[in-house]
Amino acid sequence: MKIAVIGTGYVGLVSGTCFADSGNEVTCVDINAEKIAALSQGEVPIYEPGLEEMVSYNVSAGRLKFTTDLPAAVATADVIFLAVGTPQDDDGSADLSALWAVIESVAPHLRDDAVVVTKSTVPVGTCARAFSQLKELTGRDCHMASNPEFLKEGAAIDDFEKPDRVVVGVRTKHAETVLRQLYEPFLRTEKPFLVMTPESAEMTKYVANALLSTKISFINEMANLCEKMGGDINDVRRGIGHDSRIGFAFLFPGVGYGGSCFPKDVRALVAMAEEHGVAPEILRAVDQVNEQQKQVMIEKIKEHFNGNLSGKTIAIWGLAFKPRTDDIREAPALVLIDYLLEQGATVQVHDPEAMPNVRQQYGDKLQYCDRQMQALKDADALAIMTEWRDYHRPDWEAMLASLRSPTIFDGRNLFDTVRMQERGFCYHSIGRPAV
Ligand code: NAD
Secondary structure (H helix, E strand, O other), X not given: OEEEEEOOOHHHHHHHHHHHHOOOEEEEEOOOHHHHHHHHOOOOOOOOOXXXXXXHHHHHOOOEEEEOOHHHHHHOOOEEEEOOOOOEOOOOOEOOHXXXXXXXXXXXXXXXXXXXXXXXXXXXXXXXXXXXXXXXXXXXXXXXXXXXXXXXXXXXXHHHXXXXXXXXXXXXXXXXXXXXXXXXXXXXXXXXXXXXOHHHHHHHHHHHHHHHHHHHHHHHHHHHHHHHHOOOHHHHHHHHHOOOOOOOOOOOOOOOOOOOOHHHHHXXXXXXXXXOOOOOHHHHHHHHHHHHHOOHHHHHHHHHOOOOOOOOEEEEEOOOOOOOOOOOOOOHHHHHHHHHHHOOOEEEEEOOOOHHXXXXXXXXXXXXXXXXXXXXXXXXXXXXXXXXXXXXXXOHHHHHHHOOOOEEEEOOOOOOHHHHHHHOOEEEOOOOOOO
């Protein structure tokens, strides 16, 4: 099939590349000419494990192209995926301006039988509105579908190629048939291809992200209670996780969720509910608890240093909002960095992939360290904000030798508290007694 993917970000680039890899002819389109020029030179502008090799393989095979020429890409396409960003607007709702701009640009070039698919996360009713918009612009009924994406950054290729399920919202048999054929190679292990209305498909995406966010905020609140009342959240986690009704997934306490999806999608669902006169009590609390959780490390550090951080040096391991990505959108580490800088501390940072993005935002306000141990040199404490594998088994002797004071604030509970005490560290973590 001939596919055009409009919007070549995390989702568009991964989807386009995976569709090319399964034998389709894919053109990825973006308005960012710099990004397209880089991709055309074989440079992948984001870090996603395995992506660079896969892009290069499919470009060489002639199945994957990059362009800013939207009309040409759309004119020949059987399927057009819309994968532009839908960021948070000032009032919390999803900003769909990029999507509507694309619908307008796509309309004059669509083939009669082309299927236009919203892959971006969009509010319930957007697909129907896009259908009406296209009808107005083309004078005919176009084939529209909603196909929300569930991939996780850091494991995006695997998630795309081996999805737990594919959700499609359609109103025409033709759209269903085309998408079913397209996804067949990814569903060979009999994972379901779930057909529903576009509204249900759109809602499914928000409900999935809202529930995952709820689990995170829930366990964070329980961790905070453990700290106050006694108890170790890790023991509690084990105690509940073995209950087959509960399980372990997404019940790791930490420094709050970040990224380009959970925060904005929870808020967009709040905005949608309010628009319909419904009070979204749980969703509001999930967001609020998460915002508070991003302050937890700050509170611990503040208390430890008696509120005086001026002239102190703090090391931070992990800047990305999660491991195996360079994405720093809404990353909890940035909240801590802002606080430390405001207090007059020197901040020495390390992240295996996200430092270029952080440097773009903070310039020379931070000390960037290529090696994790380098960040600890003469630091008064280390804060761990992202659970990169690199940080799980550090050289304890080297750490003790580098840090000015052997103090660790672990926002990801990477280490055993008793052993940290034995190793000679002053160790603070989440929902467990400080030692
Ligand atoms: P992104 O910001 O990485 O990429 C969006 C791309 O769209 C950018 O390259 C931008 O230049 C391009 N763009 C904007 N306006 C355009 C236009 N008019 N024409 C062509 N290109 C245009 O965003 P993303 O993280 O890939 O997310 C895209 C959508 O997918 C969002 O709705 C997001 O909520 C959803 N989503 C994201 C993830 C994720 O993990 N990142 C997962 C599932 C769903």
